[in-house]
Amino acid sequence: MKKGALIIGDFLGMILEFIPVIIVSIFILFVAFAFLNEKIDTHDIEVFMLSRDLLYSDSCLAFSDDYRVFPMHVDTKKLDDERLGSCFSKSSMGFRITLLDSQGREVKSAKSLTLKQEGYLTKGASVNYPVCKAVPEYKCSKRKELIVYHTENKIQSGFLVIEVVNRVS
Amino acid sequence: MKNKKASLEVQLSVVVKLMFFALVISTFLVMANKIRTSELHDLKVASRDAALAHDAVLASPSEVFVSFGVKQNVDLNVDLDNCIVMAKSKNKVDTAPSNFPCAKNSLKKIDVAFEENKIKISGT
Numbered sequence: 618m619k620k621g622a623l624i625i626g627d628f629l630g631m632i633l634e635f636i637p638v639i640i641v642s643i644f645i646l647f648v649a650f651a652f653l654n655e656k657i658d659t660h661d662i663e664v665f666m667l668s669r670d671l672l673y674s675d676s677c678l679a680f681s682d683d684y685r686v687f688p689m690h691v692d693t694k695k696l697d698d699e700r701l702g703s704c705f706s707k708s709s710m711g712f713r714i715t716l717l718d719s720q721g722r723e724v725k726s727a728k729s730l731t732l733k734q735e736g737y738l739t740k741g742a743s744v745n746y747p748v749c750k751a752v753p754e755y756k757c758s759k760r761k762e763l764i765v766y767h768t769e770n771k772i773q774s775g776f777l778v779i780e781v782v783n784r785v786s
Numbered sequence: 787m788k789n790k791k792a793s794l795e796v797q798l799s800v801v802v803k804l805m806f807f808a809l810v811i812s813t814f815l816v817m818a819n820k821i822r823t824s825e826l827h828d829l830k831v832a833s834r835d836a837a838l839a840h841d842a843v844l845a846s847p848s849e850v851f852v853s854f855g856v857k858q859n860v861d862l863n864v865d866l867d868n869c870i871v872m873a874k875s876k877n878k879v880d881t882a883p884s885n886f887p888c889a890k891n892s893l894k895k896i897d898v899a900f901e902e903n904k905i906k907i908s909g910t
């Protein structure tokens with residue numbers, strides 16, 4: 618009985634001796650882990666770049682004639698999945714584009730999304746992207762741009778909604 | 787005999803404690819050496835910088851040329867087929883490289899050239 622109590626006493630003494638060392642070790646590991654996995658959040662600027670790419674480049678959606686390109690003017694003929702896929706593809710990013718008229722009614726829509734990305738970017742959900750919010754590896758966002766769009770014989774004002782899913786880690 | 791056994795036990799516990807302290811201190815030194823320089827941060831920033839500059843050139847409605855400097859310790863490379871910017875350290879210290887994807891446009895031609903500590907991106 619006495620021997621057992623001695624062993625327990627030794628064990629407790631050892632634990633007490635090691636507590637400061639363990640605390641310091643955990644602190645070092647925590648600081649090192651935070652530094653080595655430091656995140657540089659570029660999601661917003663990447664989404665901005667995507668929107669400029671779509672609206673400023675005639676190889677994407679910008680309307681052009683024989684003389685010049687019209688930035689922020691959307692050519693509705695160019696708004697299709699195939700064109701989007703070839704004018705902007707990024708391994709970590711997928712997006713859906715919806716052209717709305719000035720009343721907010723959908724005119725045309727196109728996307729460049731894999732099946733997995735489509736799952737994250739739920740369309741018409743009451744809460745914004747619930748699946749995307751649940752996975753910290755992905756970030757989803759929506760951007761609305763005031764634009765002018767060209768149909769066959771009309772020029773109208775409207776909105777371009779860009780929904781983006783981006784793998785951030 | 788009993789005293790000898792007890793002294794052995796004490797010695798063993800001292801050795802175990804010393805080993806544990808040595809482990810903690812060496813871990814601390816290794817980590818401190820990695821964190822000492824901001825190299826990892828430099829690599830991450832350089833790869834992102836170049837990828838975003840590439841995307842900005844891509845977004846331009848007309849011909850554009852961009853040139854900017856990178857830090858001396860950073861070695862930049864761009865894989866235009868898969869559109870990935872890779873930043874590696876020029877120093878001998880083993881810092882993990884940083885990769886960042888850029889945007890691909892099969893309808894537009896982008897050229898990337900490197901000069902001493904400079905990256906030049908042009909789009910037509």
